[in-house]
Amino acid sequence: MERRRDRPRHSGSQSGASSHSKADRDRSEGRYAHKRVRSAEDPPGSLPQSLSTRRQLYERDFPVYKQPVEVGVFSLDSKRNFFNDSRKLRYYVDPGKSPNFSLRDGYRDRYVKRDDGVKEKLDHILRWILENRERLQSVHSAPDCALGVDFITWRGHLTKLLTTPYETQEGWLLAVSRFRGTLYISEVETEAARVSRENRTGRHEEMMYWGYKFEQYLCADDVSSVPDGGGVVNTNEAFCTVVQTRLSDHKLLFSGEVDCRDKDPKAPPAPACYVELKTSAEICTPKQRSNFHRYKLLKWWAQSFLPGVPRIVAGFRDQDGVVVSLETFHISKISQLIKNEHNCWRPTVCMNFCSDFLSFVKSVVKDDDPRLVYLFAWEPHRDVSYSVHRDSEYNFLPDWYVKEMTNHHAPKKRH
Ligand code: A3P
Numbered sequence: 448m449e450r451r452r453d454r455p456r457h458s459g460s461q462s463g464a465s466s467h468s469k470a471d472r473d474r475s476e477g478r479y480a481h482k483r484v485r486s487a488e489d490p491p492g493s494l495p496q497s498l499s500t501r502r503q504l505y506e507r508d509f510p511v512y513k514q515p516v517e518v519g520v521f522s523l524d525s526k527r528n529f530f531n532d533s534r535k536l537r538y539y540v541d542p543g544k545s546p547n548f549s550l551r552d553g554y555r556d557r558y559v560k561r562d563d564g565v566k567e568k569l570d571h572i573l574r575w576i577l578e579n580r581e582r583l584q585s586v587h588s589a590p591d592c593a594l595g596v597d598f599i600t601w602r603g604h605l606t607k608l609l610t611t612p613y614e615t616q617e618g619w620l621l622a623v624s625r626f627r628g629t630l631y632i633s634e635v636e637t638e639a640a641r642v643s644r645e646n647r648t649g650r651h652e653e654m655m656y657w658g659y660k661f662e663q664y665l666c667a668d669d670v671s672s673v674p675d676g677g678g679v680v681n682t683n684e685a686f687c688t689v690v691q692t693r694l695s696d697h698k699l700l701f702s703g704e705v706d707c708r709d710k711d712p713k714a715p716p717a718p719a720c721y722v723e724l725k726t727s728a729e730i731c732t733p734k735q736r737s738n739f740h741r742y743k744l745l746k747w748w749a750q751s752f753l754p755g756v757p758r759i760v761a762g763f764r765d766q767d768g769v770v771v772s773l774e775t776f777h778i779s780k781i782s783q784l785i786k787n788e789h790n791c792w793r794p795t796v797c798m799n800f801c802s803d804f805l806s807f808v809k810s811v812v813k814d815d816d817p818r819l820v821y822l823f824a825w826e827p828h829r830d831v832s833y834s835v836h837r838d839s840e841y842n843f844l845p846d847w848y849v850k851e852m853t854n855h856h857a858p859k860k861r862h
């Protein structure tokens with residue numbers, strides 16, 4: 448199926464440029480290269496139709512990014528059922544001496560894999576919002592904005608935005624709807640991503656398991672228990688934090704999966720007690736080290752910096768999936784670590800691009816209507832563009848959410 452072929456045509460003055468139009472190509476080749484946000488013919492007062500992703504445009508002072516505050520948590524069980532609690536939170540257990548974990552163990556017989564063809568969109572976050580709206584509303588009481596935040600999304604979607612100025616391989620599609628003053632951002636799988644997901648090699652499938660198996664070796668289910676390397680790895684299970692923060696003038700509420708927490712009761716409150724776990728191929732040459740700094744650390748930094756997770760415990764593995772060493776990376780020290788890499792990524796570019804993208808979305812998505820989706824599209828070496836869709840396959844705010852929010856959130860009448 449070619450998803451983009453049967454898109455409705457762009458409508459009226461709200462329409463954006465398709466990412467492959469000639470005008471767009473001209474613009475991305477530099478005609479308006481000094482501008483981040485562009486309008487096709489630049490008539491006064493017109494909407495910007497695209498956003499450049501060129502790094503140089505985002506090399507300015509680091510924007511305000513408030514310390515993220517955890518406003519809630521939720522868990523998903525082995526069948527992907529939602530629970531408004533921390534039952535799936537796990538505890539980090541330092542393995543002490545040099546580990547010798549085999550990440551291949553259990554792949555054939557103790558692995559339950561989540562069906563990644565099922566698209567859950569924002570559903571779990573929306574469920575969390577409905578179950579916690581009183582708490583949210585008491586914090587913010589903006590009359591024109593039911594929830595008091597500008598954007599609601601997954602952390603993973605923001606990670607993709609942060610890394611966009613440096614991404615050369617994979618594009619993205621982000622669907623946006625405005626509802627009761629808040630902009631909801633939900634990813635749509637690109638055709639290229641679907642094709643590669645449906646055609647993974649056996650080796651790739653197994654390597655995806657390795658990251659989860661690593662978690663199992665380091666995480667205990669209870670504060671006083673130890674990890675069970677002989678158990679089943681079930682990737683349906685998840686513990687998610689919900690955080691609030693602000694990037695420039697954008698108030699954000701997003702959720703992200705957390706691998707585990709420090710088990711010391713004296714550890715700082717969440718999210719500072721959380722620990723991210725990662726695996727990576729062992730580094731044997733200067734070239735491999737440089738690639739690790741340039742590509743992997745960018746993604747690791749972006750993912751953990753956003754929710755304020757302060758450290759990553761990384762397991763370096765050999766070709767056979769045996770972890771040969773462990774190393775802790777402190778998020779606050781990563782930018783220092785990559786300083787010697789020539790022409791490397793910069794956190795300020797990531798954050799400024801994200802901030803400008805959110806401003807672009809705010810300027811474009813003015814209609815408050817959960818059945819209207821603005822689809823923002825980006826391919827490497829192009830500008831971000833968008834198209835508008837009413838009552839389409841891209842709708843993602845479910846009726847149960849819209850109804851419940853509308854019934855319980857009628858604007859308060861002034862007396
Ligand atoms: P690694 O991080 O060790 O690669 P996360 O690190 O985000 O908590 O994700 C846990 C594991 O899920 C990853 O472990 C990896 O095994 C798998 N995973 C996550 N995102 C993936 C992706 N885009 N492609 C393949 N595997 C992925």
Ligand code: MG
Nearest residue numbers: 706723724725
């Ligand atoms: Mg992880």
